[in-house]
Amino acid sequence: MSWDPVVLWSAILLMGLGTFALRWSFIGWVNRFEEPAWLRRLLKFVPVSVMAGLVVAGLLSSGAFDGGKPLNPRLLAALVAAVVAIWAKSLLLTISLGMVSLWIFQYFLG
Amino acid sequence: MFIAASIHTHERDAPSSVSVFWRGAAAAAPLLLGIFPFAMIAGAAAVEAGFTAAGAAGFSLIVFAGASQLAALELISANAPVWIVILTVWVVNLRFVFYSATLAPHFKHISSGWKKLCSYLVTDQAFVLSNKYYGENPPKRLKMWFYLGAAFALWFTWQSGSIFGIWLGPRVPASWSLDFAVPLSFIALLFPALKDRAAAGAAVAAGLSMPFTAMLPMNLGLLVSVMIGVFAGVRLDRGGF
Numbered sequence: 545m546s547w548d549p550v551v552l553w554s555a556i557l558l559m560g561l562g563t564f565a566l567r568w569s570f571i572g573w574v575n576r577f578e579e580p581a582w583l584r585r586l587l588k589f590v591p592v593s594v595m596a597g598l599v600v601a602g603l604l605s606s607g608a609f610d611g612g613k614p615l616n617p618r619l620l621a622a623l624v625a626a627v628v629a630i631w632a633k634s635l636l637l638t639i640s641l642g643m644v645s646l647w648i649f650q651y652f653l654g
Numbered sequence: 655m656f657i658a659a660s661i662h663t664h665e666r667d668a669p670s671s672v673s674v675f676w677r678g679a680a681a682a683a684p685l686l687l688g689i690f691p692f693a694m695i696a697g698a699a700a701v702e703a704g705f706t707a708a709g710a711a712g713f714s715l716i717v718f719a720g721a722s723q724l725a726a727l728e729l730i731s732a733n734a735p736v737w738i739v740i741l742t743v744w745v746v747n748l749r750f751v752f753y754s755a756t757l758a759p760h761f762k763h764i765s766s767g768w769k770k771l772c773s774y775l776v777t778d779q780a781f782v783l784s785n786k787y788y789g790e791n792p793p794k795r796l797k798m799w800f801y802l803g804a805a806f807a808l809w810f811t812w813q814s815g816s817i818f819g820i821w822l823g824p825r826v827p828a829s830w831s832l833d834f835a836v837p838l839s840f841i842a843l844l845f846p847a848l849k850d851r852a853a854a855g856a857a858v859a860a861g862l863s864m865p866f867t868a869m870l871p872m873n874l875g876l877l878v879s880v881m882i883g884v885f886a887g888v889r890l891d892r893g894g895f
Contacts, residue, residue: 545731547704547736549709556717562740563718563743569755572770589853589886593879594745595847596844597863598725598876599837601837602836604865605731606833621838625841635685635842638838639835639839643834
């Protein structure tokens with residue numbers, strides 16, 4: 545990261561203050577406004593869209609789609625993790641089984 | 655029957671603020687084991703992205719929102735402009751408005767200082783746990799205490815996990831491929847959230863658009879993909895706008 549410490553800390557403060565403002569929005573000005581139904585419907589899909597985007601971004605940058613090998617260990621491990629996530633719904637299990645399967649695939653597939 | 659009635663009255667008076675606080679913490683306990691490694695990943699990833707130890711710890715303390723922290727770090731590693739990183743964090747955390755709106759009625763009666771504290775501590779898990787408790791219609795004066803118990807347990811786990819990850823991260827050999835834990839965390843968070851067709855559609859739309867939106871300048875890719883996902887989700891949600 546090429547950011548100067550002043551830039552970094554200002555950015556952290558802005559990220560934090562903006563996030564706090566979102567958290568405080570209704571709690572702080574209680575019941576002065578009801579959030580409109582259309583806004584609620586939109587906001588409903590932001591988390592899954594963000595998560596999905598980050599999954600793809602993360603896989604891309606960690607080499608899961610690199611063409612070199614026909615069976616890419618990272619892609620396979622991601623598939624295992626997806627199955628575990630759907631089945632167990634546990635953050636801990638998904639991450640740990642995903643990492644273990646990555647190591648296993650890397651060992652056998654290089 | 656007189657004795658039974660008086661025992662019943664005693665039970666109704668019994669819960670103290672402190673006991674409800676601990677009840678909140680206990681409700682959060684099963685989640686802490688999963689959150690600690692996620693916090694470690696956030697801490698280690700920050701150092702990996704070039705934050706100093708203090709910066710990484712400050713990040714977890716000041717922003718205190720895991721998904722947005724990791725999203726920011728993803729963008730920073732890709733040399734995104736600082737204002738895009740800030741904007742992305744705000745967008746990722748937009749869902750907190752919804753939580754704030756849903757929690758607000760339960761905090762109506764508390765003082766402004768406590769409201770700010772409760773606001774700072776808003777997280778997905780604290781929200782879900784408290785909502786469940788409020789469904790039992792507890793006495794008004796206890797509502798904040800349950801929330802604080804759950805929220806503090808989560809906060810403490812997040813901060814300590816981050817610090818541990820900051821310390822441990824650089825000490826782990828690269829050959830262990832622990833950077834893969836970041837996309838794994840997102841996979842872990844994504845799939846359980848796909849509860850219906852609209853959510854799945856949003857995820858598919860956003861995810862599939864990423865390799866394309868990645869070509870946009872200034873790392874706007876994620877924000878545009880989120881908009882695409884939201885559009886798809888709303889269209890699929892009971893037939894559209």
